[in-house]
Amino acid sequence: MVNKIAAGEIIIAPANALKEMLENAIDAGATNIQVTVKDGGMKLLQVTDNGCGIMKDDLPILCHRFTTSKIRKFEDLSSISTYGFRGEALASISHIAHLSVVTKTKDSQCAWKCLYAQGVITPQNPGEKAEPRPTAGKDGTLIIVENLFYNFPSRLKSLKLPNEEYMRILDVVNKYAIHTEKVGFTAKKLGESHNAVTIRDTQSIKDRIRAVYGSSVANNLLEISDSEGDPESGLLGLKGQISNLNYNGNKKKSHVIFFINNRLVDCEPLKKALTSIFAIYLPKGSKPFIYFSLAIKPENLDVNVHPTKKEVRFLHEDEIITFVCHKVQNELGDIDDLREFKTERLAPRSSDLTRSEISFEKADRPPKRQKINLSQSLSSSFSLGSQQPRLDYKNVRVDGFQTKITNFMKQSQKRNSLTEESFDESIQSSPRKGDTTENTSLAIDDSREDGVFTYVPKERTVVSLESIVGLRKKVESNVNKDLTQVFLNFVLVGIVQYLSRLLTIQSDVSLFLVDYGKLFFNLFYQIGLSDFANFGTINLKSPVSISGSISHVQDQVMEIANMSEKTKKEAIAELSDKAEMLEEYFSITLDVSDPEDPKVTGLPLLIKNHIPTLKKLPVFIYKLVFDVDYLDETSCLDAVLRHVANLYVPDSEPSFDSIENGSETEEMEMYKKSVEFLLSVVRRRFLATDDLITSLVEIANLPSLYRCFERC
Numbered sequence: 001m002v003n004k005i006a007a008g009e010i011i012i013a014p015a016n017a018l019k020e021m022l023e024n025a026i027d028a029g030a031t032n033i034q035v036t037v038k039d040g041g042m043k044l045l046q047v048t049d050n051g052c053g054i055m056k057d058d059l060p061i062l063c064h065r066f067t068t069s070k071i072r073k074f075e076d077l078s079s080i081s082t083y084g085f086r087g088e089a090l091a092s093i094s095h096i097a098h099l100s101v102v103t104k105t106k107d108s109q110c111a112w113k114c115l116y117a118q119g120v121i122t123p124q125n126p127g128e129k130a131e132p133r134p135t136a137g138k139d140g141t142l143i144i145v146e147n148l149f150y151n152f153p154s155r156l157k158s159l160k161l162p163n164e165e166y167m168r169i170l171d172v173v174n175k176y177a178i179h180t181e182k183v184g185f186t187a188k189k190l191g192e193s194h195n196a197v198t199i200r201d202t203q204s205i206k207d208r209i210r211a212v213y214g215s216s217v218a219n220n221l222l223e224i225s226d227s228e229g230d231p232e233s234g235l236l237g238l239k240g241q242i243s244n245l246n247y248n249g250n251k252k253k254s255h256v257i258f259f260i261n262n263r264l265v266d267c268e269p270l271k272k273a274l275t276s277i278f279a280i281y282l283p284k285g286s287k288p289f290i291y292f293s294l295a296i297k298p299e300n301l302d303v304n305v306h307p308t309k310k311e312v313r314f315l316h317e318d319e320i321i322t323f324v325c326h327k328v329q330n331e332l333g334d335i336d337d338l339r340e341f342k343t344e345r346l347a348p349r350s351s352d353l354t355r356s357e358i359s360f361e362k363a364d365r366p367p368k369r370q371k372i373n374l375s376q377s378l379s380s381s382f383s384l385g386s387q388q389p390r391l392d393y394k395n396v397r398v399d400g401f402q403t404k405i406t407n408f409m410k411q412s413q414k415r416n417s418l419t420e421e422s423f424d425e426s427i428q429s430s431p432r433k434g435d436t437t438e439n440t441s442l443a444i445d446d447s448r449e450d451g452v453f454t455y456v457p458k459e460r461t462v463v464s465l466e467s468i469v470g471l472r473k474k475v476e477s478n479v480n481k482d483l484t485q486v487f488l489n490f491v492l493v494g495i496v497q498y499l500s501r502l503l504t505i506q507s508d509v510s511l512f513l514v515d516y517g518k519l520f521f522n523l524f525y526q527i528g529l530s531d532f533a534n535f536g537t538i539n540l541k542s543p544v545s546i547s548g549s550i551s552h553v554q555d556q557v558m559e560i561a562n563m564s565e566k567t568k569k570e571a572i573a574e575l576s577d578k579a580e581m582l583e584e585y586f587s588i589t590l591d592v593s594d595p596e597d598p599k600v601t602g603l604p605l606l607i608k609n610h611i612p613t614l615k616k617l618p619v620f621i622y623k624l625v626f627d628v629d630y631l632d633e634t635s636c637l638d639a640v641l642r643h644v645a646n647l648y649v650p651d652s653e654p655s656f657d658s659i660e661n662g663s664e665t666e667e668m669e670m671y672k673k674s675v676e677f678l679l680s681v682v683r684r685r686f687l688a689t690d691d692l693i694t695s696l697v698e699i700a701n702l703p704s705l706y707r708c709f710e711r712c
């Protein structure tokens, strides 16, 4: 029974079973794979391959759980589960369908046939022995799955119409066909003579894409490839094919295909990041084609987030997504001969300007200048990131100003990347002295190569907690598109006010005043939600006493000072009871060896290269103790996430005193850099929600400024 339920979780539709069968055939080194389907796969799913076959001796245990021949390929046992070789697929299928296997290895004289039920080999006719039977057959393996979910009526009922299930199957075959070079694929319905999918083993990736998605997609592709990747974040290489700027787009749906370590996966954060880049480039409503194959260090990967292994999670998700996005932006932005075309494309289709007016403006300028102007207008319309195609009159008329903005922007981009590096260096070289508080002497363990903090990698774990899923949904449903657009591409103009944490940014043609305290709080809350249970740990060199922190806060804030010792003790004990949960979910580690005086030893690492304001630690600890309702799951997790986010928000009272006299001290420089660094993270991954509306004011925009000038 347990096996059956487990099986039903892994295989929820025929396409899931088929995906597993395809992967097995590919792993077996097949160069030709044929798929045959009846009734959307519910009656029959059959995969024939010409791979290495299965040895006769292995057949009796083939469908035992955890039977996998793929272990020996990996020295490290831990990478097995991360790769998703769990030896579960065939076992699962045998619990919920009639499974037969015909297989022949090269060395075998004949092929062998077996039937399986409930994980074990069964007799082919009543009274016969349960063992493989010799039969005629070619080298390779034929796997036949019949009557899927025959013993699982509820699952059967939840399936779509056979034709829809068939389309899902074809979709999986198509995607594997695009990705798996040197392997030919066919797929068809049983009894039909023509194939719904035909890919020859010799076809190139582009031709495969053409065969599946048509010429309009295939003729407008940009190839991206990088065999080095970004080893520091565990990305070992990538290749991809993406729509170029000529692509007219698919109005109905985007095709986004990700393979990670040769497994077809979903990766929502990456998808979101990439499609938002295309939203800037493609005409409104057009959807791109995106195919990416990433190689990620297996130990950084957790494909078991979801039983069907579809949604995948990996460490350093942020860095890797940023890396891929940069590649895409470079490709899309750097194509010189497409620039002119692109600028044309950016002209409004329903503009009130006529073509001749536009060309008049262009013809008016010397050719050299025109070229510069075009690329400038392109890069600014890209970098300033308006989802709307940029209006030409804005390009032309605000030209003088724009040059400045563009220059500034380039500089600031350069500065930004420098900033990130030098920021790294600066944290590494000097632990932030200013962050120690009176009664808690804090320093972060700098024993490791990473410098200031100890980064403790953690295997990505499943987060299926309804509470977290619910909190994530809540954020998603509150996303404000226009506002998110503002934060997708902007330039920092400057920090206006430290005490109330205000800064100005320019996004597209508008200047905004932003409460960055609130902005970063939201950012960290979102990071907390999305990386929940998967944070690294910042190990504190000297553990911080919980009781001491509380006293410290009480000293500062009079009203709460007269709390009785007893409640304090109880509350601390309550927190100590939660140590395991805090560590598992939040990487907040406690040392409870002295029950009288438990200590905080580690904090969650939300972003690499950024350490929280440790000055806030006592307040954070105080809030963990007194401001979390540990009895209600959702509100508990939410509250801890909020406290963590607050801990990470830059201090509202920077520890430098020289602000008034205007001299920029080292700490001040550092503070600014960390704000700039966080802004770069905002640019990469931030969904602005409605509640942020009040934290942002538009103080000027260029068209209206221009109108002012015009009147002068």
Ligand code: ADP
Residues within 6 Å of the ligand: 020, 024, 025, 028, 049, 051, 052, 053, 054, 062, 067, 068, 069, 070, 084, 085, 086, 087, 088, 089, 090, 091, 141
């Ligand atoms: P896993 O793929 O995780 O190892 P499966 O249950 O999918 O587990 O398959 C179990 C084992 O059966 C594989 O490890 C492999 O040895 C063998 N196998 C399955 N399908 C094929 C195939 N088409 N060709 C060769 N061997 C296969």
Ligand code: MG
Residues within 6 Å of the ligand: 020, 023, 024, 089
């Ligand atoms: Mg498998």
